[in-house]
Amino acid sequence: MQRTPWCLCAALCAISLVAPAEALAGTGGRLKIEVVDRDTGSPLACRMHLTNAGGRALKAPRVPYWHDHFAFDGTVTLKLAKGEYDFVIDRGPEYLEQRGHFTMDNFSQDTQIIELKRFVDMAAEGWWSGDLDAARPADDLPLLMKAEDLHVVELITWPGREVLLPSGKEPINPIVQFDDNRFYHSSAGIDARAGGTLLYFNLPEPLDIGGLSGGYPPQQEAVAEAKQHAGAWVDAQKAYGWDVPLWVAAGQLDSVQVLNSNLRRKEVASSERDGKPRDELVYPAPYGNGRWSEAIYYHLLNCGLRIPPTAGSGSGQVANPLGYNRMYVHVDGDLTYEKWWQGVAAGRVIVTNGPLIRPTVEGEMPGYVFRADEGQVVELEIGLTMSSRDNVSYIEVIKNGEVVQSVRVAQWAENGGRLPPVVFEQSGWLLLRAATDVSDTYRYAMTAPYYVEIGDKPRVSRQSVQFFLDWLKQRTVAVKLEVTNPEQQAAVLEYHDQARAYWEDLLSQANAP
Numbered sequence: 001m002q003r004t005p006w007c008l009c010a011a012l013c014a015i016s017l018v019a020p021a022e023a024l025a026g027t028g029g030r031l032k033i034e035v036v037d038r039d040t041g042s043p044l045a046c047r048m049h050l051t052n053a054g055g056r057a058l059k060a061p062r063v064p065y066w067h068d069h070f071a072f073d074g075t076v077t078l079k080l081a082k083g084e085y086d087f088v089i090d091r092g093p094e095y096l097e098q099r100g101h102f103t104m105d106n107f108s109q110d111t112q113i114i115e116l117k118r119f120v121d122m123a124a125e126g127w128w129s130g131d132l133d134a135a136r137p138a139d140d141l142p143l144l145m146k147a148e149d150l151h152v153v154e155l156i157t158w159p160g161r162e163v164l165l166p167s168g169k170e171p172i173n174p175i176v177q178f179d180d181n182r183f184y185h186s187s188a189g190i191d192a193r194a195g196g197t198l199l200y201f202n203l204p205e206p207l208d209i210g211g212l213s214g215g216y217p218p219q220q221e222a223v224a225e226a227k228q229h230a231g232a233w234v235d236a237q238k239a240y241g242w243d244v245p246l247w248v249a250a251g252q253l254d255s256v257q258v259l260n261s262n263l264r265r266k267e268v269a270s271s272e273r274d275g276k277p278r279d280e281l282v283y284p285a286p287y288g289n290g291r292w293s294e295a296i297y298y299h300l301l302n303c304g305l306r307i308p309p310t311a312g313s314g315s316g317q318v319a320n321p322l323g324y325n326r327m328y329v330h331v332d333g334d335l336t337y338e339k340w341w342q343g344v345a346a347g348r349v350i351v352t353n354g355p356l357i358r359p360t361v362e363g364e365m366p367g368y369v370f371r372a373d374e375g376q377v378v379e380l381e382i383g384l385t386m387s388s389r390d391n392v393s394y395i396e397v398i399k400n401g402e403v404v405q406s407v408r409v410a411q412w413a414e415n416g417g418r419l420p421p422v423v424f425e426q427s428g429w430l431l432l433r434a435a436t437d438v439s440d441t442y443r444y445a446m447t448a449p450y451y452v453e454i455g456d457k458p459r460v461s462r463q464s465v466q467f468f469l470d471w472l473k474q475r476t477v478a479v480k481l482e483v484t485n486p487e488q489q490a491a492v493l494e495y496h497d498q499a500r501a502y503w504e505d506l507l508s509q510a511n512a513p
Contacts, residue, residue: 028081029108035074035089038115043074045146046116047321049088050078058085064140067319071140071147080104092129092149092323093356094120096389120356120387123181127328127350127358128152128335128343132199132235133261133312134184134322137164141176141184148323151181152340154188154201154312159210161190164316170206175337183337193219194482195475196241196275199257199312200226201233202341215479216488219243220495223252233341235310238262239293240275245472248305249499255344256307258297258446259325259351261314262289268442276471290442298401299467301429301449303506304458308344308367308448311351325353330365352445355388355434359447366431366448370424374455382419382432384412390436390443395419400428400459400512424452426512427459462510469503472496 035044049069050058057068060078064071082104090097096117122129130152136144138155145153155164162168165186174187189200189207194215200207209222226232235255236244247253262269268286272278278292300307311327313320328350329343343349347367350357359366360383372378384395386409395412397405397419405420412419422430429451435444451458476496483489 032077032111038117045073046091053084131323135316150323153184158189158206181335195243197237199235202231215482239296245468246499249502255310258309259311261318287442299464302461302464304460308347347448349448354443355445358385369451378424396433399430460510461512465507
C-alpha cells in the first residue's frame with residue numbers, strides 16, 4: 001500500500017479514503033495515521049481531536065482519552081463508520097497544529113502520514129516546560145507528557161486520588177524520570193477548603209488532611225506541617241482563594257497559579273464560586289476570570305512581595321489537555337527536577353497557554369533584582385523574542401500593575417524585538433504580557449516580574465495593602481458565620497488577628513499610592 005505525506009498547514013484539506021484492493025468485513029473502513037516530525041522524519045507522540053459530522057468527539061482504541069481528545073505514540077489505527085470526519089492533531093504550543101477533514105467510505109483502508117512542524121524549541125534556549133496541576137493516571141503520563149512536549153508534571157494524588165497510581169498506593173520514590181529530561185512527581189497534594197485551594201509539592205509523604213473542607217481546623221496548621229520539610233512548596237491554585245490574605249501574612253505562600261484550570265481551551269470559567277468574586281462590570285466575560293487573577297497578583301507585587309506566578313492545566317478535572325496552561329522555567333545546562341524547581345524559586349518563569357515569549361531585560365532573566373542607591377534613576381532596556389500560533393496584536397509592558405507600554409507586534413518586529421525602555425525613579429517591578437486575539441477564551445503569556453529596588457526599600461502601595469485589608473475583613477465576617485463553635489472559632493480567628501496585624505503594619509510602611 002502506498003504511503004504518502006499528508007500536510008494540512010492552515011487550510012482544511014479533504015481526502016476520500018477508498019481502498020479498491022483490500023476490502024473489510026462489514027461497513028465502514030480503517031485509517032492508519034502515522035505522525036512524524038517534518039524536519040527529522042522521526043515518529044511523534046501527539047494529541048488528536050476527532051469528531052464526526054454531528055460534532056461528537058470520538059475515541060481511539062487502547063489509548064488514553066480525556067473529554068474530547070486522545071493521545072498516541074506516533075501511530076494509531078481508526079476503525080470508523082462511513083461518514084465525514086474532522087480532526088486536529090497537536091503536540092503542544094511549540095509545534096504547528098494540523099487540521100483536516102476526511103471522508104470514510106465502506107470497505108476503505110488507507111495509511112496516511114501527517115507531518116508536524118516544530119517552529120520553536122524552547123528547551124534548546126534553556127526554557128523547560130511544566131504543568132503543576134494534573135489528575136491523569138500515572139501509567140499514562142509518559143505518553144501524555146511526550147504528546148504535549150512537557151518536561152515536568154506534578155500529579156495530584158492525595159487525598160482521595162490514589163486511584164491514579166498503579167497500585168493505588170503512594171510510591172517509595174515519587175519522582176519518575178524518563179527520556180533523559182522528563183520528570184513527573186506522583187505524590188503532590190491538594191487541600192481544598194472553604195478558604196481556598198492549596199497545592200503541596202515535594203513533600204516526603206502525604207499530609208493527613210482527608211475529609212477536611214470547612215473552616216476548622218485552620219488550613220494554616222496543615223501548611224505549617226508541610227513547611228517543616230525542606231524543599232516543600234505551597235502553591236495557591238487560585239489567586240482569589242478567600243484565605244490568600246492569611247496565607248501571605250503567615251509567609252506560607254510560595255507561588256500563585258495565575259494561569260489555572262479556569263482558563264480552558266475553548267472557554268473561561270464564568271464565576272469565582274470557590275473564592276472572592278470579581279466585579280463583572282470591571283472584569284467582564286469572557287476574559288474576566290483571568291484578568292481578575294492577574295489583578296490580584298499585581299496587588300501582591302505592589303505590596304512589595306516577591307512571589308512567582310505558576311500555571312496548571314487541571315487536566316483530569318476540567319476539559320483541558322495536559323499542559324494547556326503551562327509554565328516555562330529557565331535552567332542553565334542540563335535539566336534536572338531539582339534545578340527546575342530552583343528556577344521556579346528564583347522567579348525565572350514565564351506562564352502561557354498560547355504565545356511563547358522569551359524576555360531579557362538588560363540581559364537578565366525574570367526574577368532578577370536591579371538595585372540602585374537612593375536618588376539614582378534606573379533605565380531598563382527590554383528585549384523580547386516571541387513565537388505564537390495565534391495572532392497577537394500587542395505586547396504590553398506592565399509597570400507596578402499598570403500598562404505603560406502597548407506596542408503593536410509589527411512595530412516590535414521592525415525594532416528587532418526591542419521594546420521601549422522603562423524608567424524607574426523609585427522602587428517597583430515590571431513584567432511583559434502578550435495576549436492573543438482569540439475571542440472565546442483568554443489565551444496569553446506573561447513573564448514573572450523583574451524587580452527594581454532603589455535605596456534598599458521595596459515599593460509598597462497603600463491602595464494594594466488596603467485591598468487585602470478589606471478582603472481580610474470580609475473573610476473574617478464570613479468565618480464567624482461558618483465556624484459557630486466558640487472554641488473552634490477562637491482558634492481560627494487567632495490567625496485572622498495575626499494577619500490583620502501584618503497588613504496594618506505593612507500599611508504603616510507604605511511608600512507609594
